[in-house]
Amino acid sequence: MDSASVIIIGAGMSGISAAKTLSDAGVKEILILEATNRIGGRIRNTYFADLSVETGANWIEGVHGEKQNPIWEMAQQLGLRTFRSDYSNLSSNTYKQDGGRYEKAAVEAAIDESEKIHSLGEEYSKTLPPSGRNDISISTFQRLENKIPSTPLEMIVDYYSYDYEFAEPPRVTSLQNTVPLPTFDDFGDNVYFVADERGYEILVYNLASMFLETNSHGVIVDPRLQLGKVATEIQYSGDGATVSTDDRSSYRADFVLVSVSIGVLQSDLIKFNPVLPKWKILALYEFDMAVYTKIFLKFPFKFWPDGDDTEFFLYASKRRGYYPLWQHFEKQYPGANILMVTVTDEESRRIEQQDESTTKKEAMEVLRSMFGKDIPEATDILVPRWWSNKFFRGSFSNWPLGVNRHEFDSIKAPIKRLYFTGEHTSEHYNGYVHGAYLAGIDSANMIVQHIRDGYFEVEIKPKDSY
Structure with a gap:
């Protein structure tokens, strides 16, 4: 079992943005677990007919x-x-x-x-x-x-x-x-x-290179980024959390920040122990992927x-x-x-x-x-297949009817040492790359405040009070 101060699940824009924010604040003991073999998440380019095209955000x-x-x-x-x-x-x-x-x-x-x-x-x-x-x-x-x-x-x-x-x-x-x-x-x-031949994802790689070690060719070699690590279970408490992956590895941390899409959170890819409280589950299922x-x-x-x-x-x-x-x-x-x-x-x-x-x-x-x-x-x-991919389950979140600040506060609110981020936690810019980037910063700062003050709590007001 390895350990880190903060484990971040997912290396998309919000996960990398959060990791950099933590690093800038002096939290260097971070571990990023990414299920795929690359960073960037739903920002992804590929070669088609000898041309670099964006299959995700464009x-x-x-x-x-x-x-x-x-x-x-x-x-x-x-x-x-x-x-x-x-x-x-x-x-x-x-x-x-x-x-x-x-x-x-x-x-x-x-x-x-x-x-x-x-x-x-x-x-x-x-x-x-x-x-x-x-x-x-x-x-x-x-x-x-x-x-x-x-x-x-x-x-x-x-x-x-x-x-x-x-x-x-x-x-x-x-x-x-x-x-x-x-x-x-x-x-x-x-x-x-x-x-751009480098792909839109070059923005994510450049952000990552600001705090992760790279070699002479610009390839990230920092052991704090682990690719091909599929999180399957998160055990959390008031003292910390443990993440288990599909290769039977376990990682212990003081905090876990989950940056997977809301589509993945609505699936059974990651099991939470204990089960997420009802208010959190209800908030997650309010949104459309x-x-x-x-x-x-x-x-x-x-x-x-x-x-x-x-x-x-x-x-x-x-x-x-x-x-x-x-x-x-x-x-x-x-x-x-x-x-x-x-x-x-x-x-x-x-x-x-x-x-x-x-x-x-x-x-x-x-x-x-x-x-x-x-x-x-x-x-x-x-033909890209974002919906069929179990690591994404869609492209981005959409505003359904009747949702307001109450649901957003509920979605991003931490549960003990378990935190959440992603474009779906951006109150004003959900669904956009800038929303993912800003949400990562916001969630990381919540953890920093928790480390500094010993606690952090999001005030979730009754829906009619907003």
Whole structure:
């Protein structure tokens, strides 16, 4: 049995951010146990058709606002290769299910109507009590305004406005906590697409290298980072905690910080001894773990429009969310001949359960309806499977109805020497990379305070008192 002051389970952005914060505060006896063979968590790049692509987080969201997004600041310091995503010309690039494009004026009218309802939703949201008890879904507000998207054009505009951001439909997404969205209100409306050979994950590796030992090639060799260590049980008490892994190892610490996704916490991968209290379990299951899937297709040559204002295009199917939002990489990687299509939620789960040849066939049928029957067949396809992966169980958390500060305090509240962190513990920025980064700092500082003062307690107020 090895020992450490703090054991951190998970080496994603929040786990590494927490570890660095602890190290900076003088807590050097840390041990990071990571189930996979890499750090970065849901920030992950891979090579597809000789091109580095991001299968997880891909954008830095919230840039050029009054506040500086810490992830954007890191990216600038490292010279990360990024491109501003411009969706302003979608009205010229929206395709019908039965072929051809919609008239620009028709799409603009649908977008204007959606934005009008969104603005009204912002005003209504501000009138709701902070307890969250009167919260409603985005779809419910649309019904109140008698503006329910029903045509293929209305549905694709609605999908772009909400599902594309939250990975779940408006019928299950909170109005109060997403309209307006704190990320864009605080950090700015711009979003930047990461297209760097080093991968978005270089930000996590750079953060780790600030406190973990590396060799001359920049590879982390610090024994305080242990890869391939799957935590299976955590025994905790007021005196410390013990973590058991699937290779029958045990590690003892004064504190344990759990930074796995809320999807994993909702599964049975890690057993807690004693069982987590009911208030903690209830809080964990209040949240949704959404699934956001980017499918990559390689072609022998391009057949889609390129040039200014063509990067993104929409497919308006009668089946909502069916291969809806497409992107080409001609700006980021000229001549790559790669398309990316984003699907979410039920379509993501469905596609994860079928073989890639079936997915490629479906995608090709959609592309042929947009660009004609003579387009070439895709030569390769990549379908990430975040939902099926037991170490992630999805992509990121989404705001459900009726959740407020009470549930967040409950989710991140420690139980004796057992602490929690992750993007799902970020009250204002859950679901985002900057949320994970800031949550790691916050949770680590809670442990530091516990070490300094001998105790730490999160005040969980009754729901109606917020």
